[in-house]
Amino acid sequence: MFDEAQYFAPVATRDDGSVVVELAKTHPGFADEVYRKRRNAIAALALGYQPGAPIPHAEYTDEEHRVWALVTKELAVKHGKYAVREFLDAARRLGLPKDRIPQLQEVSDLLQPLTGFRYVPAAGLVPLREFYSVLADGLFHATQYIRHHSVPFYTPEPDVIHEVIGHANTLASPRFAELYRLAGRAARRVETGEALEFVSKVFWFTLEFGVMRESGELKAYGAGILSSYGEIEEFRGMDIRPLDLAAMGTTSYDITKYQEVLFEAASLDHLEDLIGTFWDTCDDDMIARLRSSR
Numbered sequence: 573m574f575d576e577a578q579y580f581a582p583v584a585t586r587d588d589g590s591v592v593v594e595l596a597k598t599h600p601g602f603a604d605e606v607y608r609k610r611r612n613a614i615a616a617l618a619l620g621y622q623p624g625a626p627i628p629h630a631e632y633t634d635e636e637h638r639v640w641a642l643v644t645k646e647l648a649v650k651h652g653k654y655a656v657r658e659f660l661d662a663a664r665r666l667g668l669p670k671d672r673i674p675q676l677q678e679v680s681d682l683l684q685p686l687t688g689f690r691y692v693p694a695a696g697l698v699p700l701r702e703f704y705s706v707l708a709d710g711l712f713h714a715t716q717y718i719r720h721h722s723v724p725f726y727t728p729e730p731d732v733i734h735e736v737i738g739h740a741n742t743l744a745s746p747r748f749a750e751l752y753r754l755a756g757r758a759a760r761r762v763e764t765g766e767a768l769e770f771v772s773k774v775f776w777f778t779l780e781f782g783v784m785r786e787s788g789e790l791k792a793y794g795a796g797i798l799s800s801y802g803e804i805e806e807f808r809g810m811d812i813r814p815l816d817l818a819a820m821g822t823t824s825y826d827i828t829k830y831q832e833v834l835f836e837a838a839s840l841d842h843l844e845d846l847i848g849t850f851w852d853t854c855d856d857d858m859i860a861r862l863r864s865s866r
């Protein structure tokens with residue numbers, strides 16, 4: 573079952589028009605009224621967003637900027653050890669601020685000249701079809717809030733650290749950006765829900781949690797691993813399998829835990845040949861055959 577909905581805090585609009593993010597009791601920010609107010613305000617910005625308009629400015633506290641600075645510094649050390657070369661080169665070209673949370677508009681302005689990608693603010697979960705299909709147009713939906721400052725290295729949901737440190741640095745690579753676009757075209761092409769889920773699972777096991785062999789070492793290129801302070805230290809010990817479309821498109825995963833099964837590309841060329849070609853050419857029939865081959 574594809575259960576991404578459990579991952580995002582639900583966002584509700586009340587009768588009076590106010591927007592409320594329903595944090596679970598276990599969320600680190602649950603008892604922090606000030607944080608919750610900010611979460612509501614940031615969600616309201618995304619809900620009121622008009623496509624094509626500048627992305628509204630989100631307010632952050634000094635404590636939150638410090639969370640960004642701390643995580644950026646610590647992850648940079650880990651990236652040097654565990655990230656693929658293509659990611660490191662792209663991150664250098666993008667040049668994200670290290671000392672404060674960048675606004676999504678700013679991230680878009682840095683990214684667009686490099687690969688044409690732009691950000692779109694998301695209040696929470698974006699429906700699968702919409703999230704993936706607009707990748708074909710170079711649009712990436714991202715949440716704008718940041719994790720609770722009491723636990724800088726933990727978040728139960730994708731926050732701006734994941735969306736920007738994980739995804740924007742990857743989207744700054746023309747080769748990875750093209751793979752995102754191809755996934756988007758595939759999502760737009762397929763018709764059945766099963767085929768769309770298959771396409772999104774292949775995305776999950778590659779652009780979110782993919783690993784790759786580089787100069788004999790296992791490195792990460794997936795945004796989920798590269799934005800997770802804990803997971804980046806653990807991925808080499810997981811159950812590493814070779815890239816296999818049918819397996820990736822049908823293997824279930826638990827979004828709330830470290831990913832135990834990971835798929836390894838032999839190289840970036842290999843990833844482009846197998847996964848890029850799949851997204852470029854797949855249709856409902858091809859995916860039905862792959863699903864029934866398991």
Ligand SMILES: [Fe+2]
Binds near residue numbers: 730734739795796
């Ligand atoms: Fe992601």
